[in-house]
Amino acid sequence: MREGDAPKIVQRIPTQDKVVFLTFDDGAEKDPQFVKMAKDLKLPFTMFLTDSVARTGQGYGYFEQLRDAPGGDVRNGVDNHTIDHPNLRTLSAEAQKKEICTQQETLQKRFGERPALFRPPYGNYNDATLAAARACGVRAVVLWEATMQINDMRYAAADGLRPGDIVLAHFRGPQELKGTTMTQMVTNMLRSIERQGYTVGRLEDYV
Numbered sequence: 001m002r003e004g005d006a007p008k009i010v011q012r013i014p015t016q017d018k019v020v021f022l023t024f025d026d027g028a029e030k031d032p033q034f035v036k037m038a039k040d041l042k043l044p045f046t047m048f049l050t051d052s053v054a055r056t057g058q059g060y061g062y063f064e065q066l067r068d069a070p071g072g073d074v075r076n077g078v079d080n081h082t083i084d085h086p087n088l089r090t091l092s093a094e095a096q097k098k099e100i101c102t103q104q105e106t107l108q109k110r111f112g113e114r115p116a117l118f119r120p121p122y123g124n125y126n127d128a129t130l131a132a133a134r135a136c137g138v139r140a141v142v143l144w145e146a147t148m149q150i151n152d153m154r155y156a157a158a159d160g161l162r163p164g165d166i167v168l169a170h171f172r173g174p175q176e177l178k179g180t181t182m183t184q185m186v187t188n189m190l191r192s193i194e195r196q197g198y199t200v201g202r203l204e205d206y207v
């Protein structure tokens with residue numbers, strides 16, 4: 001990327017391979033069983049963290065474990081999902097810059113690397129969002145195609161997953177999932193992905 005280029009907007013990865021990409025947003029729930037699961041499966045995924053909820057409880061240390069879960073030199077992505085999770089379209093350019101760039105700084109300081117990816121809360125953005133993201137070093141704005149519910153996914157194309165789909169899930173626990181745990185929700189998701197003949201890829205290898 002040349003300096004000053006606007007970040008690209010990625011909603012789906014162009015590929016013929018039956019591969020999809022997992023993303024987990026916000027960061028409120030910090031289920032230790034999910035760390036174990038991520039390590040056991042060496043599960044590739046990208047995290048989009050909102051400071052106001054990610055820093056509660058165990059805080060960023062929890063997400064560091066998930067970053068390192070694949071083991072060896074392979075790391076899961078820790079990326080930017082703003083400070084306070086606002087609808088960015090309702091904010092001034094200056095306020096958007098604060099939301100995005102402050103979280104870039106926070107994550108860089110905590111994880112030693114500037115996030116390459118940014119996801120706007122609710123998928124809402126405008127030109128000022130892209131300008132702010134560019135100003136603080138974001139390479140791509142990542143949206144999604146499929147959304148994980150409790151038992152299965154909701155799809156952009158009515159009949160199921162398509163090659164290169166990005167799946168949105170959240171760090172959620174029994175309170176938000178009607179008694180289902182985070183690991184049960186992820187198990188449901190992985191079963192559905194497998195049943196449809198897909199594997200899980202690493203988004204950072206494609207973006």
Ligand SMILES: [Zn+2]
Nearest residue numbers: 025026121122
């Ligand atoms: Zn969110």
